[in-house]
Amino acid sequence: RAHTGQGAVSVYQEGEDERHLREINISNYLHDALDNDKFTLFFQPKYCLKQKRVTQVEALLRWTHEELGFISPEEFIPIAEQSGNIGRLTQWVFRQVLRQIRIWQDMELNIGIAMNLSAADLLNENLPHQFISYLREQRIDTSYLTLEITESAVMLDPERALESLNILRDFGIKLAIDDYGTGYSSLAQIKRFPVDELKIDKSFVLRLDQNADDAIIVRSTIELGHNLGLKVVAEGVENQESVKILESLGCDTLQGYYISRPVPAEAFEKWVVDYEL
Ligand code: C2E
Ligand code: CA
Ligand code: CA
Ligand code: CA
Numbered sequence: 001r002a003h004t005g006q007g008a009v010s011v012y013q014e015g016e017d018e019r020h021l022r023e024i025n026i027s028n029y030l031h032d033a034l035d036n037d038k039f040t041l042f043f044q045p046k047y048c049l050k051q052k053r054v055t056q057v058e059a060l061l062r063w064t065h066e067e068l069g070f071i072s073p074e075e076f077i078p079i080a081e082q083s084g085n086i087g088r089l090t091q092w093v094f095r096q097v098l099r100q101i102r103i104w105q106d107m108e109l110n111i112g113i114a115m116n117l118s119a120a121d122l123l124n125e126n127l128p129h130q131f132i133s134y135l136r137e138q139r140i141d142t143s144y145l146t147l148e149i150t151e152s153a154v155m156l157d158p159e160r161a162l163e164s165l166n167i168l169r170d171f172g173i174k175l176a177i178d179d180y181g182t183g184y185s186s187l188a189q190i191k192r193f194p195v196d197e198l199k200i201d202k203s204f205v206l207r208l209d210q211n212a213d214d215a216i217i218v219r220s221t222i223e224l225g226h227n228l229g230l231k232v233v234a235e236g237v238e239n240q241e242s243v244k245i246l247e248s249l250g251c252d253t254l255q256g257y258y259i260s261r262p263v264p265a266e267a268f269e270k271w272v273v274d275y276e277l
Pocket of ligand 4: 179
């Protein structure tokens, strides 16, 4: 530690150890949180420009731990994947989402819900069967359910993913490619997958009003998406200027803080009745 070089190394290692410890803690707490229903879902509106209304929401996991406080899904989802808990977590989300679809169906709110699948879910051969058998029991309209999958998750094992996605799609579930533009796949590859919707990653949308390159990427993605018969969603819409640009480019659906942050179900129900863009 007397030498600067070594000191730098050991400081780095201390940071590593701390991070490692936090990961171990989180993966242990995940078990308990699943057993005791400590997770909640928030819902973020997706606004359809053509219908001029919110037609769908995206379900997003929220978790506040007694000791660690708020833990972002960006942090705990990868840990759940590594520790083998993602399957249970996904089933939990799925059941909550179906419950919520049913509640809103009964309220005649006419709102669909999109949920996220992780890469490991797409590699799980049992998932389509698990989803479908539970859906049958619930007797809900499957067209209210969308699954969001990232292109990088699909590309881990495209044949395996294609098999699962075809089964789910045949059952009437909608599919969306999430974070589009951040992976390496081309739209030509996407074309092989039975998807309904393309979500342009928020990194291209956040500064759309200021950055000409982003605007070009967004414009060409919308055009190509439409040429493939897909609905195009922009996420990360944070200001009115971006709304105007996306409208002029023919984007189908908007999602972002400008419309609403993710909120609990009851808050969404109150907000949506008289929302105007
Ligand atoms: P994602 O699927 O890309 O979800 C969109 C993220 O962007 C959400 O972050 C949302 O709160 C955020 N966002 C939405 N609009 C805006 C905006 O206008 N500006 C900015 N700066 N951000 C915006 P969140 O909720 O923290 O989720 C992060 C990621 O965690 C998600 O990214 C998804 O990959 C993962 N995740 C969340 N819930 C689930 C889940 O139930 N299952 C799985 N597998 N992953 C989940
Ligand atoms: Ca998503
Ligand atoms: Ca996304
Ligand atoms: Ca993301």
